[in-house]
Amino acid sequence: MEKILVTGGAGFIGSHTVVELVDAGYTPIIVDNFSNSDSNAIRGVEDIIKRSVKVYEGDCNDLQFMNDLFITEKNITGVIHFAAYKAVGESVGKPLEYYQNNVGSLMILIDAMKNHNVENLVFSSSCTVYGQPDHLPVTELSPKKVAESPYGNTKQVCEEIIEDVVKSNAKFKAIALRYFNPIGAHPSSKIGELPIGVPNNLVPFVTQTAARIREELSVFGDDYNTPDGTCIRDYIHVVDLAKAHVKSLQHFNNQKTPYFDIFNIGTGKGNSVLEVVKTFEKVIDGKLKYKVDPKRPGDVEQVFGNVDKANNELKWKAELTLEDSLRDAWNWQKTLM
Ligand code: UD1
Numbered sequence: 001m002e003k004i005l006v007t008g009g010a011g012f013i014g015s016h017t018v019v020e021l022v023d024a025g026y027t028p029i030i031v032d033n034f035s036n037s038d039s040n041a042i043r044g045v046e047d048i049i050k051r052s053v054k055v056y057e058g059d060c061n062d063l064q065f066m067n068d069l070f071i072t073e074k075n076i077t078g079v080i081h082f083a084a085y086k087a088v089g090e091s092v093g094k095p096l097e098y099y100q101n102n103v104g105s106l107m108i109l110i111d112a113m114k115n116h117n118v119e120n121l122v123f124s125s126s127c128t129v130y131g132q133p134d135h136l137p138v139t140e141l142s143p144k145k146v147a148e149s150p151y152g153n154t155k156q157v158c159e160e161i162i163e164d165v166v167k168s169n170a171k172f173k174a175i176a177l178r179y180f181n182p183i184g185a186h187p188s189s190k191i192g193e194l195p196i197g198v199p200n201n202l203v204p205f206v207t208q209t210a211a212r213i214r215e216e217l218s219v220f221g222d223d224y225n226t227p228d229g230t231c232i233r234d235y236i237h238v239v240d241l242a243k244a245h246v247k248s249l250q251h252f253n254n255q256k257t258p259y260f261d262i263f264n265i266g267t268g269k270g271n272s273v274l275e276v277v278k279t280f281e282k283v284i285d286g287k288l289k290y291k292v293d294p295k296r297p298g299d300v301e302q303v304f305g306n307v308d309k310a311n312n313e314l315k316w317k318a319e320l321t322l323e324d325s326l327r328d329a330w331n332w333q334k335t336l337m
Helices: 011-022 039-049 063-072 088-093 097-116 150-168 203-209 238-251 273-284 308-314 322-335
Strands: 002-006 028-033 054-059 076-081 120-127 173-179 181-183 219-220 235-237 259-265 290-293
Touching: 002 039, 002 259, 011 039, 011 238, 028 063, 039 219, 063 097, 063 308, 076 238, 088 150, 097 120, 097 150, 097 238, 120 150, 120 238, 150 173, 150 259, 173 181, 173 238, 181 203, 181 322, 203 238, 203 273, 219 235, 219 259, 219 273, 235 238, 238 259, 238 308, 259 308
Parallel strands: 002 028, 002 076, 028 054, 076 120, 120 173, 173 259, 181 235, 219 290
Antiparallel strands: none
16 A cells, blocks of 8 residues: 655644545555644544554655655655645735745655655645736646735745656656635534644634634625625535545646646635525525725635636546535534534
C-alpha cells in the first residue's frame, strides 16, 4: 500500500482526506503541530476507518524533523500539504507569521522531499487567487488578481514556488487544487470543522447560531450586485473535496515528470448567503436568527468555478448538494453540544 504523508492531517480538510485515502487503499501518515487542530480529530478518523493511523506531532517548518520523518517512514510516495494558517483577516495583522508558516513550510517540505526522492505533491490552494474575477465562472486560465491579504498572497506565492521547482527538476510532479468554499462534515458526524473562538466562516457561524452559541448571524451586506444582494460563493462538501486529493494522486500515475497542473475544485454553482440561510432553515425545519450588517472589508462580490478540467482530467466531480453539506454540518455541530 502506498504511503502518503498528510501535513495538517488533523485539520478540517486534512482529516476528511485521511479517511478517503484509507478508503482508496492508501496508508496515510499524519504530521500536524496541533496549532489549530485537536487530537480528537484523530480519534474521530480512527473511529471511521476502524484502525489506527500513524501521527507525528511536529512542525513542517523544521527541516531536521521533516528529514527524520522521511527517514523513519521509508518509501513515502507522495505528500498532500494542508498545513497552513488560513484566517484571511488575521493575516493582515500578522503577515510575517503567515509568510513564515505558509511559504516557509512549503519550501522546507519540498527540500525534505527532494532529499528523500519523494516526487509527488498535492498542494492546497484557494480560489482566493482569482480575487474578484472579471468573468464568471472562473477557469484555471482566469487571471490571478493582486492578493487582497497576506493569506491570499501566500497561496499565490506557493503555487509559483511549486511551478518553479517543477521547471527546475525533472523528477517532480505537483498539483495545486484551488478550493472554493469547503463546508460540511463527515456524514458519520465523527469529524468536522472545529473553529477556535468566534468563527470567521459562514457555515460554522450559522450552525453555532442555531446551537445558540452565537446570538445571531450577521449577513455581511445585502446591496451587492447579485440577485438577492448578498455575496455568492461556490460551497463544496468537504468529503467531495477530500476525494479530489485521492484523484490527484491517482492522476500522477499517468503523468511523466516534470509535471505541474492546477485544478479548480468546486461544484461549479454559486449560492448566495441568503440561499445558504434558507437551505439551512429547511435542514433544521426552523428559523435562523440573522440581521443584515455592513459589508465585510475585502469580501469579493461573487466567485464560483468552472470545474470542467477536474471533471475531465481528474475524473472527479462534486456529488453532494448544499443541503447535504448543511445537514452534515448541523449533525456535526449537534455532537459538540
Ligand atoms: C475566505 C477566503 C478563502 C479561504 C477561506 C478560509 C477569499 C476570497 N476567500 O473565504 O480563500 O480559503 O476564507 O477561511 O479570500 N459571511 C457572512 N457572515 C458571516 C461570515 C461570512 O455573511 O458571519 C459571508 C461572507 O461575506 C461571504 C460568505 O459568507 O460572502 C462566505 O464567507 P466565508 O465563509 O468567510 O468564506 P470566504 O470569505 O468566501
